[in-house]
């Protein structure tokens with residue numbers, strides 16, 4: 001069985017905090033995630049600083065017209081992320097433009113994994129309906145997942161609930177990155193479609209993304225190590 005890898009989401013506006021978490025988690029996580037909160041507060045130079053010598057999941061969830069997304073991804077090339085996100089709901093032309101931009105702007109040996117976010121893990125069926133989408137999260141994830149994979153994405157961001165249906169529909173090739181992960185007993189916070197690290201790994205996640213259960217723990221390194229032990233024990 002493949003190993004499910006752990007990404008720690010370093011969600012903070014503070015550079016020293018991000019540096020400190022990253023250093024404490026070295027050796028305990030497989031990658032770090034920096035996203036909107038950190039990048040808007042500190043800028044891309046700080047992203048480079050924290051990500052230096054580490055595997056970076058740069059989760060900026062681009063969602064715009066095709067030309068703007070393509071140019072945005074091109075601008076991110078000097079950062080050297082290992083994984084990048086766009087929104088699948090931006091449509092086929094946007095995803096194709098993202099694919100072309102990555103193939104053109106990133107050296108072949110350093111091409112990031114292009115991930116399409118399907119349905120945010122903070123949305124349940126009722127919240128999805130409020131956006132005008134009268135489908136279950138599962139069906140909407142499948143629809144967007146198929147669209148993204150046939151338009152050039154390398155993988156998908158989904159909840160653990162959708163891993164099995166996505167594998168049934170699309171096989172093993174999509175890289176599945178799964179947030180909404182909560183160790184047993186931890187608070188769900190604003191996440192709606194959640195599973196434990198063990199459940200996500202059993203379902204076939206390639207990567208899980210864990211933020212607050214690690215960063216808000218009294219000992220973040222110990223929290224990450226406990227999750228790794230849970231992943232290793234599947």
Ligand SMILES: O=c1ccn([C@@H]2O[C@H](COP(=O)(O)O)[C@@H](O)[C@H]2O)c(=O)[nH]1
Nearest residue numbers: 009011119120121179180209210211212
């Ligand atoms: O659907 C999505 C897409 C991205 N995320 C990101 O994952 C982490 C989760 O943090 P927690 O503190 O473990 O809830 C966060 O950075 C989100 O931006 C997601 O949760 N769901």
